[in-house]
Amino acid sequence: MQKLLYRLGTPVLGAGCLVMLALIVVNRNAPEALLSLFSAANLQSFHILFVSILLEAFPFIMIGVIFSALLQVFVSDETIRRFTPRHPILGIVFGGLLGIIFPLCECGMIPVIRRLIRKGMPAYIGIVYLLAGPIVNPIVFSSTYLAFRSTPELAYARMALGLAVATVIGFLLVKFLKASPLIGVHNEGSLHREGRLPVIKRGRLNKWSSTLAHASDEFFDMGKYLIIGALLTAVIQTVVDRGTIAAFAEQPLLSYLFMMVFAFILSICSTSDAFIASSFGGIFTSGPLLAFLVFGPMIDLKNMLMMLSTFKVKIVLILIALAFTLTLAGAALAEVLL
Template sequence: MRSIAIEKRKPASSNRHFLIIISLIIVFLLYLSSTSGLSSVFSTAKLQVFKMVFISIIIEALPFVLIGVFVSAILQVFVTDQMVQRFIPKNPFLGIIAASVLGIIFPICECGMVPAIRKLIKKGMPLYVAVTFILVGPILNPIVFLSTLTAFRNQPVVAYYRMGLAFIVALIVGLIVFQFVKSNQLRDQVDQTKENHHHHDHQHDPASLPVKNKFIEVMGHAVSEFFDMGKYLVFGSIIVALLQIIVSQNSLIELGNSGPAANILMMGLGFILSLCSTSDAFVAQSLQTIFTKSSLIGFMVFGPMINIKGILMMLAVFKSRFVLLLCTLVFIFVLIGTLVLQSINL
């Protein structure tokens, strides 16, 4: 069984390494474009804009990605599920508030939310609390707040509105789940992977690790998560840079000021790019001269809550209908929130 599991993991690992290699090649080519020998090849105005936008996003976002992966790795090794459960009150409203507070205390990226939540639900965490934590955790934490504040240093109100809208949406969705979803929504474990999950959980149980190995475990988690999140950051930066050189500036300005359509467009972009919440603010900041602030907030709230990689992870844990319900609710309330912000001329 163990050999079969290893063989099944090879394609995913190969794909990840392929994306990393492609990203490094792109960065290397951009570096070559600045050298005297090849500068003439990359001297067109559009390629210069692409290079400038791409590199500026990477450089500004990288410190916050590094902080995020190290904090996440430390929590993975030193914080147990039981420690998290102690914070959850029995009262549903207070439980949702506590889940939001957990996001502030434990700044875990959305990539690590879903696997941890599955174990917590099986140990007794209410579904509505878990849903709130999944939605608000990647946004309502000090690292994301600091990165957003840095990206929008001249307009700090964007950071405050982002945090506020994320909290309100997660609160409403959590209360709806508490009121109307009573049955178990966990997807049954697949027999072929049950043993592998058990082995994986035991191997990464903080209590089972000797003290001398915990530092190595932290570094291993940090490196793995850095490359996992880094490829999404590079991919998102490439898309944004291409967007600015392929689509005409007038077309982008027209889309960015088209009312509700701009909000929906940016929410869709956040869904597709699947950026880490510690770095998406820098992508949004690069578009602030084109899109309205309310649409950029929609991008930074909806994207971390609901995105392609997040849905794939949720479908492995929750039933399909519940995931669809969750996506629909988040879309509706984030859109309403951005329209409210737009109405106050944000």
Template sequence: MQIMAFICFILIVLLLKDFNFFSSFVTAEHLQTFKTIFISILLEAMPFILLGVLLSSLLQTFVSEQAIQRFIPKNPLLGILFACLLGILFPMCECGMIPVVRRLILKGMPVYIAVVFIITGPIINPIVFAATFMAFRNHPTIAYSRMGLAFLVAIVIGLILYRFIKSNPLRISRTSFLTEQELDSHQHTGGISRKLNTFFVHASNEFFDMGKYLIFGSMLTAIIQVFMHRESLLAIGQGPISSHVFMMGFAYILSLCSTSDAFVASSFQTSFTSGSLLTFLVFGPMLDFKSTLMLLSVFKTRFVLFLILLISTTVLACSLFWEHFLS
């Protein structure tokens, strides 16, 4: 991702220079449109990223996993509902969730509940709803549909995992976990000043980490909007299947934070169907390039591959169902 961002940055630097090589197909109007789209997406999304980072750091520093585990229900349907509601109570992105969920699984949380929490937490929370509602001010049903579709996908995935996954899919051993737990308990034994320091360090790290993905995503979106022929974009965006598949691949590559992806999606409203935009808004937070790498670092490869296949097919099927019967 860093290499791709660097290449994209070099491209923009070259475009901003008046090289004769580019002058034949890059006009002043192209550059002005690019800057307008890029800056508008960035400025609209940045406040929501900041708010999400602050809440995520607050939870990371002051809320223990034991406090969450205490309320886990035994019934699978109630467990899935509980995992979805956790996102409302504790809005976090997948970058902060995956390490926490690993500890929760080792402390007794069922795998199907943990995975549902990972995939729905970045979507079903008030910050993301507010950002989506703001991005689609002229089409607010997208915000409600995003929450509903994510919940439908979560139920399907949760029940499948409950039925077929019985063993522990984590890479970490029990011994390593006990050592980590001792370190965590040592780190949490400190005064309020130490916790505040941890809070601000975590918040700053996560803000800059999320910020680079937002910049890259906004840049790539602006390039596509400016330099891809509108006829080609419309041909893909209006296709009954191709629009959904394209948006899934686009969301996977961009790896945007769920508090900012709605502003990217809204820029495609005139080119893509509402159903494919929903696919983008639901699939991206559940599975993208950076989250795949994080999942592989925590879970066994076989389980991650199964999860990738399960999320991709379920989101596509549920999105098509939602578009044809519920929208």
């Protein structure tokens, strides 16, 4: 019970602070804004947004948990070890480009990565994949390219910066990450479950049924974070007024911060966020847009909650800080170069 409070408390508190911050930014007093959520029109918006985020994420979570369960049941640890490069540099490049072969969406990735790390893949490769995968993949490239028809260099810059940020974080992890970033046996049931796997008789039918068992366990594991994330995202989208915040566009640093915070709370899939970014094309320059396009897929509200289900709080916070700083610096640099 205490653990639950501790585990859920931090993110919920963080989200609460964000909402307050957003309200302060919008220059409205909190009670009034929160009350406005309960007007009929807003409840309707909330309903549609909340359910639509769930419906959109379900297929990808499904693909993720099925893929992860198949890995668990059919691919041995030795195979995974054999296929992952031993040298850190190769490993980081491998992790960064894995998204091209397995273009999973960020929601589907976390169960797969957790599985791969448990099966002996070095954690830094998994994290590099987690960060770069939702950006450096063909589906996201083509949607970004479509959304920014008139400035295709932004699509290339997105790929490059995404890969660069993930690579730098990868090197830092190789250097400094010694302990396992995963939450230990005691906090989650998964390891314990694996421990008793051998008890089940081996057979083809049993393999498939244990695939289903793993998949549905993980669906519930990930699902609760997805639902909380979708809930918060829908509330924020319903309550916070985007128009008034756009006043930030005039101050360079604030425009970056705004676009990154916006990407964080919006929590939409990296395959469709480019279209949102392009709607800001007239207001923001390419730097903040790039920051939005790179930071959003790496870290957002929904996926932060899902990361917290798998990684230690400290690691998640460090990853957020690193991704934030590096994206900010990289996007500002790109603005000068482009």
